[in-house]
Amino acid sequence: MSALPRGKDFRPPWPLTSGHLQTMLSSSGIRRWLLPRSAREVVEGAEPVMVDGGDDVRLTGAYTAQRTGRASRGLAVLFHGWEGSVDSTYVLQTGSRLLREGWDVFRLNFRDHGASHHLNEALFHSCRIDEVVHALGEIARRWPRPVTALAGFSLGGNFALRAALRAPAAGIPLDYALAVCPIIDPSEGLFSLEESAPWFYQAYFMRKWRHSLLAKQKAFPQRQYFELAELKQNLRGLTEALVLRHTDFGSLQAYLDGYSVARDALAGLAIPATILTARDDPVIPVGAFEQLQLPPNVELDIADHGGHCGFIRGRDMTSFTDDYIAARFEAVADRRPVTSRIATTDRRTP
Template identity: 80%
Template sequence: MKLPRGEDFRPPWPLTSGHLQTMLSSSGVRRRLLPRAARQVQQDAVPVTVDGGEGVRLTGAFTAQQIQASPRGLAVLFHGWEGSIDSTYVLQTGSRLLRDGWDVFRLNFRDHGDSHGLNEALFHSCRLDEVVHALADIARRWPTRPLALAGFSLGGNFALRAALAAPAAGVPLAYALAVCPIIDPAEGLFALERQAPWFYHAYFMRKWRQSLRAKQALFPGHTYFELAELKQDLRGLTAALVRRHTDFASLEAYLEGYSVAGARLRALSIPATILTARDDPIIPVADFERLELPPQVELDIARYGGHCGFIRGRDMTSFTDDYIAARFNAIAACDWPGGRRAT
């Protein structure tokens, strides 16, 4: 079975610009131009609260496929930082999988979407245990197999770490796919602050500050930040919240806590794919080139695509929809060709 590869994505000008791809990926313009089919996963979706363990509750939405007599499998989707289950890329991918006969579960991380009021403690990127526990709850409540996972950006990082932890946690995960995942958070943080154009930093900081203010309003008796901390840049605010809300001794230790750089993925035992773009202005491509991966993990570095963009043309649909669906379908058909490096 021939699967699509990153080299197959050849967008027309001006979509050959990584910056344009990145800016369009989460833009309101793209959401307005998307065809109705890209929102299909929202129809008949059932809002769900899942168990994150130790009293933690996470929200999500389950949509059952209506194409086949029985589903191909259960697809779980993770959004990126300050995204949600209703982010454009999540809706597109979920809708594409639904049309291929997959049941789809979209999971919100803590304090994402409209879930700020569910848990008093603040979200941070090292809260992997609750995500793996939620995956186990999802797998128990919806036992359709195979169970396949896809994540974007920070969600891609979570997907890879969840795939590492799944066997020991008893989660029957068959496959994981990460689109433009954060690899080395320390390098990514530096690149976003110092190398990427200023508007990326401004965009993420605006969304993050809005999220923190929403959290504070819901728990007025808890001090999540000081106003002076909220005015700091990405590195400064992250360091302040690490000191205030985690057990990590330093910002560096916290960033190391969710890194998948170097040889950290060597122990990954299930099939997986990492798709990124050489022109991604957020995550340095060198982080991917330094990865040490086992044979069943496919690394695919496309020339174009930006950060979680891969937009094909005026209809604003993404190459990643077909890319993910093809690999999920191969897993369901027991036709996975094994890992390979496509650079």
């Protein structure tokens, strides 16, 4: 029985030792173009699906049944990052790998992602965990499998951890959750993008977010979601304006605290889980991970390199996370231990 891959096993060649290069390549068009055709197999034969998020909320997704000729290994559910979608490069690549391993794959779009702006009048925000948990429950009921495993990236990793926290009480048969570079402390992450990360990261996210907000306004012209002047603000300013205008949170800080999983917030996580991040991630500071207080069934794995959701191995643009996720999902399907393999030297607690 081979050992599970660990973050320390990822040793990319120069210049991929740069966290900035890893991050920029992770969602770049050039990476999508250079990836092998096999990285898009999950799209072939995918069934577009509408999912109930409760309270008349509708979310979209895509289901792809495995075609190995063997019994399904289980159901793999994938969550994309902020302003990503079911068709984001990292989601397609991971989904395609799991499909080849014999997993049925469901890729879920969050509200207002993946051209779904017209489905729900209220805006997306990161505290809308209830509808995601409701949708996850429906997905598990519609495609019952011996094992259900969940993986999320960046903000999707944050949602995956919060969904795993709530799954037992919601009666969702979730067996395992894995979060790649999840947002831990949103207020710290927001400050990092503004103050310490290079300017082009905030410019990239703001361009995508403004485009999304304009699409929302076009879908519901009778609503006024924002003032044009607000769109010109920075990340913090626009976030605060929309929070105060469209949510019941009384302040920006209250909203950011609403989806934080920092410090001891995950102490009650009963489902086995893994958190993978990189020490050179320029978007999510590693300090928040080192301060986590986690139960024994949650594995914290901090690699030296990888950037933000990159972990790109070389010229073929494939990611180490594919092997990492597939190996852990396989261990869960085989009822082998996943999180007990962690070395105490890799765990950092206050």
